[in-house]
Amino acid sequence: MEYTHLGRTGLRVSRLCLGTMNFGPHTEEPDAHRIMDLAHDAGINFFDTANTYGRSVGKGRTEQIIGSWFAQGGGRREKTVLATKLYGEMGEGDWPNQGKLSALNIRRAVDASLKRLGTDYIDLYQMHHVDRAAPWEEIWQAMEVLVAQGKIVYVGSSNFAGWHIARAQEAARARNFLGLTSEQSLYNLLERSVELEVLPAAEAYGLGVIPWSPLHGGLLGGVLRKEREGVRRLTGRAAETLAARREQLEAYEDFAAELGADPGDIALAWLLTRPAVTAPIIGPRTAEQLHAAVRSLELTLDQKSLARLDELFPGHQPAPEDYAW
Template sequence: MEYTFLGRTGLRVSRLCLGTMNFGYVTGESDSFRIMDEAVEAGINFFDSADVYGGPQTPDMEMGYGLSEEIIGRWLKQGNRRERIVLATKVYQPMGKGRNDKYLSAYHIRKACEDSLRRLQTDHIDLYQMHHIDRNTPWEEIWQAMEVLVEQGKVLYVGSSNFAGWQIAVAQGAASARHFMGLVSEQSLYNLTNRHIELEVIPACRHLGLGVLPWSPLAGGLLGGILQKEVQSERTSAAKSQMESLRPRLEAYEALCREIGREPAEVALAWLLANPDVTAPVIGPRTVAQLEGNLRTVGFKLPEEVIARLDEIWPGPGGEAPEAYAW
C-alpha cells in the first residue's frame, strides 16, 4: 500500500479510502467485517462513512440510517483496531423527522456527533466531514460548533463534501479569521465521466491545502467494465439509459483497457491516482472480490500516452477556470 498526507496535515493516509456506504444496505454485517479485515490487512488505514449510510439515500427515515456506523462500531470492538485506522464520517443529512434533525446548525452538529460516536463505539472521529453545504447557517455558527468538538477531543480534523470552489474559499476565510485550521479535505464526485471539479474545486483545494477525496470513482459501475458484464437486468432503467447514452465512449474505453491488459476498474482508479492533487479515491466494494480488484490498482502507473488517450475518450472541462472558457 502507498500512503500520502491528508492535505496540509501531518496525517498519513492510504492512497485508497474504504467507503462503507454499502454496509448494512447492500452488504451484510459478516461480509462487511470481512471487507474491513481484508482492507486493513492490505494496508488501507482510511475508512469513510456517514451518519446516514445504511439504507437507500431517500427521505424515508425507516430504512436503516446509521447502520453503516453501527457495523463499523461492532467491528472496532472485536479487537485492537481503532488506532489502526483513520476514521471519517459525515454530518448534514436528515437523521430524524424533527425540524432540527438535519443540516449544519450548532444544535444538529453537536447531537449528530454524539450519535455517531455512540454508533461507532469510539471516543473520537478523526475526520468529521460536512456532507453538503448549508446555505442557511452562518459560518460563525458552524465553526464555533466544530471548535467545541475539537477542543473536547471528539473531532480531530474537519472536512467538506460536495462543496463548490468558492464555498471552500469562504469557509476557509471564516476559519482563518477565527484562527482555526478549518477544512483539511474535500470529498467530491470525480471520475473519468464527470470532471467538473477540475474547473474550480481542485484548484481551490490545491491553493488552500485540502486533500481531494473522489467519491464514485467508478461512476456507479459504468467504469467497471459494464459492457463486459452479461447481467444487466438488475439495473434500473435510468442506469441503462445512462449506459446507452455513453455507449460509444464506453466501448472505446473498454477496448483501451483490453489493449493494455488491465481491468476497467483498475484503469479508472489509476487515472485518479495519477493526479497529484488526489489524496485517495473512496472505493465502495460490495464484496471482498471487488475490494481485491480495487487493490490491484496500488502500484499500477498509467503511461502518459494512455492518460492522453483517456483524455480523448473522456474529455474534461478544458482545464482550470478561467482559462477553460476565457483567455
C-alpha cells in the same frame, strides 16, 4: 500499500479509502466485518462512512456495523483513520433541527455518531453538503468546541463548490482555526467538472481531495463486457447514461484491452495521478471487489496512456481559461 498526507496535514492515509455505504443494505454485518479486516490486511487505514448510511435498513446502521467491528479489539480502532459525515436528516417526520449544520445539530449529530461507532473520537468529521442557511461563524465555533473536547480531530467537506471552500477557509483563517482539511467530490473519467474550480481551490488551500463514485456507478468498471456476459444489467439513470455514452465506453474498454488491464483498475489508477487527489473511495460489496480495487495500485499509466484517456474523456482546464481567453 502507499500512503500520503491528507492535504496539508501531518495525517498519513492510504491511497485508497474504504467506503462503507453498502454495509447494512447490501452487505451483511459478518461480511462487512470481513471486508474491513481484509482492508487492514491490504494496508488500507482510511475508512469513510456517514450518519445517514444504512437508509433502507435504518439510518445509522452502517456506523453501528463499524462500531461492532471496533468492539472486537485487536487494534482495529487505533489502526483506522475514521471519517464520517453529518448533514442529512436523522429524525422521523419534519421536526426541525434534526439535520444540516446548525450548532445544535452539529453537537447532537457528533454525539450520536460516537455512540453508534463505539468510539470517543472521530478522525475526520465531514459536512456532507453545504448548508446555505448556517453562517460560517456558527459552524466553525461549533467545530472548534468539538476539537477542544477531543471529539473530532480534523474537519472536511463534501460536495462543496470551489467558492464554498474559499469562503469556509477565509472564515476559518479569521478565527485562527485550521478549517477544512479535505473535500469529498464526485470525480471520475466520466464526470470531471470539479477540475474547473473545486480542484484549484483544494490545491490553493491545501485540501486533500477524496473522489467518490470513482467508477461512476460501475460504468467505468467494464460494464459492457459484463453486460455481454450476462453478469450485470443496469436500470434507471445508470442505464440512461450508458445508452448516451455507449460509444465512448466501448472505446474505453477497447483501450483497456489494448493495455491488458481491467477498466476499473485504469479508472482508479487515473484518479491517483490527478492533482490534489488523496484517495478515491472504493465501495466493495464483497471481498472479491475489494481485492480487485487494491489491484489498481499496481498499475502505472504513462503519459501516452493519460493522453489517450483525455481524448476519450475530455476534461477541463481550471476556470476561467476553460471558457474564456
